[in-house]
Amino acid sequence: MGYFVSETVIKEIKGRLNILNLIETYLSLKRSGRSYVGLCPFHDEKTPSFHVNDEKGVFHCFGCGAGGDVFGFVMRYKNLTFAEAVAELSKQAGINIEKTNRDNVRKTRRDIFFKLNRLVLNYYHMLLLESEEGGAARDYLRKRGLTLDIAREFYLGYAPFGWDTLAKYLASKKVPTSIAEEIGLIIKKKNKDEYYDRFRGRLMFPIRDVEGNALGFGGRTLTNEEPKYLNSPESEIYHKGRVLYGLDRARDYIRRKGEAVIVEGYMDFLSLYSAEIKNVVATLGTALTRDHTVLLKRFTERPVVIFDGDEAGEKASLRVLDVFLEEGISPHIVILPKGEDPASFISKEGRDSLLRLIEGAILLIDFYIERIQRDFLNRKISRNKAVDMVVEVLTKLKNPIERSHYIRKSGENFGIRENELLSLVGHGEKVRRETKVEIKKKSESQEKLILRILLKFPALSHYFRSKSVIDFIPEGEIKKIVEEIVINRVDDVSSLLCRFSSGPAQEIISESIFSTDDVTNETTALRMLKDCIRKLKLKAIEEKLSIMRLQIEQAKREKKDSLEERLIREYRDLIEQEKGVQGEANDD
Ligand SMILES: [Zn+2]
Numbered sequence: 001m002g003y004f005v006s007e008t009v010i011k012e013i014k015g016r017l018n019i020l021n022l023i024e025t026y027l028s029l030k031r032s033g034r035s036y037v038g039l040c041p042f043h044d045e046k047t048p049s050f051h052v053n054d055e056k057g058v059f060h061c062f063g064c065g066a067g068g069d070v071f072g073f074v075m076r077y078k079n080l081t082f083a084e085a086v087a088e089l090s091k092q093a094g095i096n097i098e099k100t101n102r103d104n105v106r107k108t109r110r111d112i113f114f115k116l117n118r119l120v121l122n123y124y125h126m127l128l129l130e131s132e133e134g135g136a137a138r139d140y141l142r143k144r145g146l147t148l149d150i151a152r153e154f155y156l157g158y159a160p161f162g163w164d165t166l167a168k169y170l171a172s173k174k175v176p177t178s179i180a181e182e183i184g185l186i187i188k189k190k191n192k193d194e195y196y197d198r199f200r201g202r203l204m205f206p207i208r209d210v211e212g213n214a215l216g217f218g219g220r221t222l223t224n225e226e227p228k229y230l231n232s233p234e235s236e237i238y239h240k241g242r243v244l245y246g247l248d249r250a251r252d253y254i255r256r257k258g259e260a261v262i263v264e265g266y267m268d269f270l271s272l273y274s275a276e277i278k279n280v281v282a283t284l285g286t287a288l289t290r291d292h293t294v295l296l297k298r299f300t301e302r303p304v305v306i307f308d309g310d311e312a313g314e315k316a317s318l319r320v321l322d323v324f325l326e327e328g329i330s331p332h333i334v335i336l337p338k339g340e341d342p343a344s345f346i347s348k349e350g351r352d353s354l355l356r357l358i359e360g361a362i363l364l365i366d367f368y369i370e371r372i373q374r375d376f377l378n379r380k381i382s383r384n385k386a387v388d389m390v391v392e393v394l395t396k397l398k399n400p401i402e403r404s405h406y407i408r409k410s411g412e413n414f415g416i417r418e419n420e421l422l423s424l425v426g427h428g429e430k431v432r433r434e435t436k437v438e439i440k441k442k443s444e445s446q447e448k449l450i451l452r453i454l455l456k457f458p459a460l461s462h463y464f465r466s467k468s469v470i471d472f473i474p475e476g477e478i479k480k481i482v483e484e485i486v487i488n489r490v491d492d493v494s495s496l497l498c499r500f501s502s503g504p505a506q507e508i509i510s511e512s513i514f515s516t517d518d519v520t521n522e523t524t525a526l527r528m529l530k531d532c533i534r535k536l537k538l539k540a541i542e543e544k545l546s547i548m549r550l551q552i553e554q555a556k557r558e559k560k561d562s563l564e565e566r567l568i569r570e571y572r573d574l575i576e577q578e579k580g581v582q583g584e585a586n587d588d
Contacts, residue, residue, distance in 0.1 A: 018054060167197055255299050308336055333364045
């Protein structure tokens with residue numbers, strides 16, 4: 001509580017931010033008619049049902065119902081409160097609400113952590129570029145063929161050998177030790193109230209999220225100390241399974257190229273990037289996760305994974321196939337010659353050779369099935385085993401065309417009838433489907449239709465004012481929105497969304513905006529509106545009648561004659577009223 005930003009400020013932020021540009025930094029959209037469509041980031045889908053209307057400043061997904069304005073989007077996408085979303089977007093819009101609202105803005109913990117990491121990043125970076133001790137790190141970079149320009153672009157740094165260089169620096173900056181400890185920059189000594197630096201004598205790689213916030217660090221030893229690479233521990237802001245190194249710099253290249261090259265680790269990333277293969281990202285000391293693929297899917301649907309040419313690489317490939325197929329994406333792979341990694345390959349064979357390999361990348365599923373076939377032909381595995389393995393992977397294919405293609409192909413390869421294979425795969429598919437949560441589609445209610453009409457033709461709200469028919473709308477979010485339009489006369493979408501900055505109302509409003517195409521002109525709209533109200537009235541009367549029937553029965557049972565008589569009289573009046581309402585249809 002204690003947080004308030006005026007509607008004027010909210011509107012100013014909205015006015016400066018284009019919802020299309022904002023959302024496009026997170027996912028790709030294509031123009032379709034008057035709106036833009038793309039794959040919804042809030043639910044799992046293969047055909048786009050996520051719409052953005054930049055003119056009205058709203059988005060809506062017809063698959064899962066998510067919707068709203070720019071604030072609604074970042075709240076949902078980043079899991080923020082409204083206050084946090086306002087703070088974030090005001091920054092992007094270049095509006096300093098902190099100045100006007102300084103006492104009221106509560107800094108989030110995440111912001112504090114980011115700021116601290118930023119401070120440390122700059123400190124290490126300065127030590128790399130300017131300190132004498134940093135010379136060893138600069139030498140290492142030179143040896144690996146990385147320029148200081150690259151070091152600057154990625155804010156590479158140097159953590160000195162002293163045990164408490166950073167700890168002292170942070171103390172001089174009055175940084176609370178508990179906070180620095182929480183994100184793993186310093187470590188508490190056993191039985192003492194003293195701290196020492198986590199990273200010592202290492203080349204430092206700041207790990208940043210897609211917006212460039214510093215989440216943590218990776219450090220490579222310069223003295224053959226173990227481990228070779230040391231990363232920040234998992235924390236409130238850093239989860240290694242969710243971040244792809246370099247995505248903040250590479251995302252535009254990935255989008256432009258329509259392809260993302262995936263490597264393992266900082267040095268491989270930097271060697272590709274500095275060889276002008278910039279559509280690249282790296283996983284950090286972890287296998288590719290589902291979160292990684294979801295993140296990547298916002299930018300491209302064509303991942304090319306580079307594997308080192310050893311056994312481990314081949315084994316890793318099946319896991320990779322699984323996580324991508326889960327997302328409905330079929331990844332490509334490049335397998336390097338034995339003993340090579342991307343960095344060594346580039347330095348020996350040159351970037352063009354690597355580019356050729358990337359261009360000629362094969363589908364991982366083809367590679368996988370061929371390997372099973374090879375093992376089967378070499379009698380390493382039985383036919384049953386081979387078929388089981390193929391069925392397992394085909395079951396995961398979401399695209400039916402792709403699936404039937406592979407079923408036909410595998411049937412030929414393993415000498416199995418297509419039908420047999422089909423039923424095996426089909427069975428697996430059924431099991432999968434049953435576990436999946438169905439997305440409910442509600443049929444449209446009268447009150448929703450009323451809202452749609454009012455949003456398109458706000459002038460018609462006079463009809464509500466003169467006839468006081470608002471009472472017939474059942475209690476709920478929609479009624480609140482209609483009241484805002486009719487009673488408080490807020491009829492532009494942007495203001496309306498400001499009034500309902502959180503909760504389901506945003507979704508209801510956004511849905512209404514994207515569904516107005518069938519309401520073509522004011523005359524039709526008025527007729528539809530009257531019809532809606534009539535139906536709502538009838539519904540209200542019917543409900544009342546059914547309650548009265550129960551009351552009459554009860555009075556009869558309890559032999560309360562006068563009450564029964566009165567109720568019957570009222571019941572008959574109500575039926576007359578009902579007939580009257582039914583007749584209204586012909587009055588227009
Ligand atoms: Zn959705």
